[in-house]
Amino acid sequence: MPVSARLASDLATSGVLRGVRIACSLIVEPKTAVLVERLSEAGAMVGVYCHAHECDQRMADEIASRGYAIEANASWTPAEEREGALRLLDDLQPNVIIDDGANLARLLVMERPELLPGLVGVAEETTSGVRAFQAMADANELPFPVVAVNDSQLKTKFDNRHGTGETCVTTALRLLGPDAFTDARVCVIGYGPVGEGFSRRVRALGARVTIVDIDPVMSLEARFAGFEVSSIEEALPSSDVVVSATGVRHTLPLELLRLMRNDARVVVIGGIANEVALDEVAVAGGSVASTATPGLSRLEVAGGPTLVLLASGDGVNYAAGPGNPIQIMDFSFAVQLCAVDYLLRNRGLLPAGVHRLPGEEDRRIATLALEARGANPLPYETPVVLVPDWRRTRYADTVVSPDGSAHD
């Protein structure tokens, strides 16, 4: 990860992280461990929390053996996860939280408000977390600045689109077999960058893709990209594979699951709790049972079909695969490092609310990424001049100065 390495080394030189307590609430896997080490080498005191289904236990043990505070255990129950998260907050008392899904920071607001004065801000990794913080801001209940790492171009255009497009597909192929998408009817729900990246890749593997999106603009974009577009009620009964790329709770509620055909495969690539409404399935008397193949479960829908559920309904690429590719996480972590730097440099100046990083940060990361690939771009400090002198027109391409002199 050469780009994030370079930015971490700049942070170490600047000293801005010295003594800063940073809580990372991220998927625990090897790339995250590298981020933890880089933050630490740059002078921060780093602690880690991770949900059970996102935890690579070997990596959690390795992080612990290197002396970092870590609260993560792949076999934890939800109650134990909450206790672990609170322990990390109490022990570390973070100045900055690197969050993924806004879970740790919301827990702090709700259950440890006494820690708020020490919190400089939060850097949020993903779309669903940014949505949650924005909802808090809209309700006037967000007490600190949040940098929406997700909304930087170097995150959304690469991690969400290419990263998930690659790893969600390869993980699904590993679980379902190499011809899982060949001539398969695939319904993708949600045509944001994540849904788009996935759809383009499975189409290249021979799938017949139908897009369902509640936003007509996104549906139109999908149509112009050559996909079928339909209502969910029309698409589900004939689909072999149904994919939720929304990050919205109850995208597939019980009544829609009942429309699906027996043995259809259900894949989540967004990744919020109950994106497939397993809570409603349980209340209605249905069940989820593991199969002999790790990562695949039988989902019995009471009054409906029996389905094949991947990764227990969690995001398939990180719950049953290796997470996004290292080349892509290099950019996402680079944005995270810029966000932490931005929060600390503007300590006390940023109002509570959701903030986007300035465009120079995207250009700086892109420049480093191009250099790492042997390209020779203009330095990122070079201004991108897109704003014309409005006085130049087709009728007069000469500008007259206030003193009456004309110049080209």
Ligand SMILES: NC(=O)c1ccc[n+]([C@@H]2O[C@H](COP(=O)([O-])OP(=O)(O)OC[C@H]3O[C@@H](n4cnc5c(N)ncnc54)[C@H](O)[C@@H]3O)[C@@H](O)[C@H]2O)c1
């Ligand atoms: N698996 C991963 O590694 C990974 C990586 C990045 C992002 N994500 C997650 O993926 C999800 C999608 O990210 P994105 O950046 O594409 O988000 P986005 O908000 O840009 O796109 C989501 C789309 O879903 C549509 N939608 C929402 N609810 C719907 C419904 N019930 N039916 C049909 N359409 C619906 C919206 O109109 C929108 O177009 C988020 O939860 C994000 O956090 C996962």
